[in-house]
Amino acid sequence: MRIRSFLTLLLLLPFMNLNAQNKQSAKHATDMIKTDQGQLKIQPITHGSLVLSWNGKNIYVDPYGGAEGYKTMPKADLVLITDIHGDHLDVKTLDALDLKGAKFVVPQAVADQLPEKYKAQAIVIGNGETTNQAGVAIEAIPMYNLPETADSRHPKGRGNGYVLTMGGKRIYLSGDTEDIPEMRALKNIDVAFVCMNLPYTMDINQAASAVLEFKPKVVYPYHFRGTEGLADVEAFKKMVNEKDKNIEVRLRNWYPNQQQKK
Template sequence: MKFTFLLTAALAAFAVQASAQTATTTAAPRVAADQIATKKGPLTVQPITHGSVVFTWNGKTIYVDPYGGAAAYTGLAAPGVILITDIHGDHLDPKTLAGLSVGKAILVVPKAVADQLPTTYKSQVRILSNGQRLDTLGMTISAIPMYNLPEAADAMHPKGRGNGYVLNLGGKNVYLSGDTEDIAEMRALQGIDVAFVCMNLPYTMDVNQAAQGVLAFKPGIVYPYHYRGQNGLSDVDSFKKTVNTANKKIDVRLRNWYPVAK
C-alpha cells in the first residue's frame, strides 16, 4: 500500500512537471515589460511583436493591433479596449482576434477597419476618424492622421484611412504612430510623454525620417517599433544615436519586438 501511494505521488508530480514544461514551451517568449509612473498608478508597457503592444493601467488592459497569433498574448489579462490602426494584416488580424478573449472589449477603429471586421464584433466597435476623440473607461483616445508622403490616392497608406492614436492615461500622453511617415501632424504634436514610432521601408519611413520627426515633437520617451521591412530589421541603434546626438533628454528605449522569427 505504501509503495502504491508513493508511486501515485511520483506519477502526479511528474504529470505536473510535464504540464508546466508544456505550458512554458507553448507560450510565446516576451521581453520584460516596462513601467511608467502616472497620476493613477503605473502604466505597464508590454511589447508583443512588430506593431503590437499591450498596456495595463488603472486596472484596465489595452491591446494595440493584436497580431501574430493568440499564443503571443498567453498569460495577459483580457482586453477592455482594443485599438486597431489600419486594414493591413499586421494590424487587423481576424485570426488572432478570434483566438483571444475579446467579448467584453471595446474596439476602437477607423471606418476602413470597421468595414472589414467580422460582424460578430459589430456591437463592440467604436469608429473614430482622424481628429475625433473618445472618452471611455477613464481614458481619452484621440485619432491622429497616419499616411505616406507624398500624398497619393494609390499610396499604401493614404491620408484618412488609418489612425494613429494619442492616449491620455493618468495625465500621461502616449502616442502610437501606426503606419506613417514624418508627417506635419506628427511633427506638430505637443506634450507627448511616451511615443511608439515606426520605421520600416518601403511601407513607412526610414530611420532618419523617424529620427527627425521625433526630434520635432520631442517626446519624453520613445520606443522604435514596427521596424521590420522588406530588407529585414531597421537599424534602431542608428536611430537612437541620431536622436540622442541632437537631444540627449529624449529617452530612446530599444526593445526586442521580434523575439521569434516569423
C-alpha cells in the same frame, strides 16, 4: 541509474524554471511609467502590437501574430486598431483571443472589414475625433504616406494613429505613417511608439528627424520590420541622442525570432 537520473533532474529543475522565466521575460519585457493614477505597464508583443495596462484596464493595440503572444496577458478591456492591413487588422488573432466585453476603437475602414460578431463592439472615430473609453481619453491622429498619391499604401484619412491620455500622461501610437506634419506638431508626448520600416512607412533618418522635432520624453522604435529585414534601431537611437540626450530611446525585443541589426 534511475535514482541518479531522478536526482540530477531534481537539481536541474530550478535552473530550467529560471531559464523559462528568463525567456518569458525577454519575450514580454515590462516597462512602467508613473502616472497620476498609478503605474502604466507597457508590454511589447510583436511588430506593431503591444499591451498597455493602467488603472485596472488592459488595452490591446493592433493584436497580431496569434494567441501565443498573449498567453500571459490579462484579458482586454479595450482594443485599438489602426488600419486595415493584416499586421494591424488580424482577424485570425482576434478570433483566437477572448475579447468578449471589450470595446474596439477603430477607423471606419476597419469597421467596414470587421467580422459581423465584432461590429456591435466597435466605436468608430476618424482623424481629429475623440472618444473616452475605460477611463482613457483617445484622440485619432492622421497616419499616411508622403507624397500623398492615389495609389498610396496608406492614404490620409483611412487609418488612425492614436494619442491616449491616462493619468496625465500622453501616449502616442503612430500606426503606419511617414514623418507627417501632424506628427511633427504633437505636443507634450510622454511616450511615443514610432514606426520605421521601408517601403511601408519611413526610414530611421525620417523617424529620428520627426522625433527630434516633437520631442517625446520616451520613444520606442516599433513596427520596424520591412522588406530588407529589421531596421537599424541602434542607429536610430544614436541619431536621436547625438542631438538630444533628454529623449530616452527604449529598444525592446519586438522580434524574438529574428536577428536584430546592431
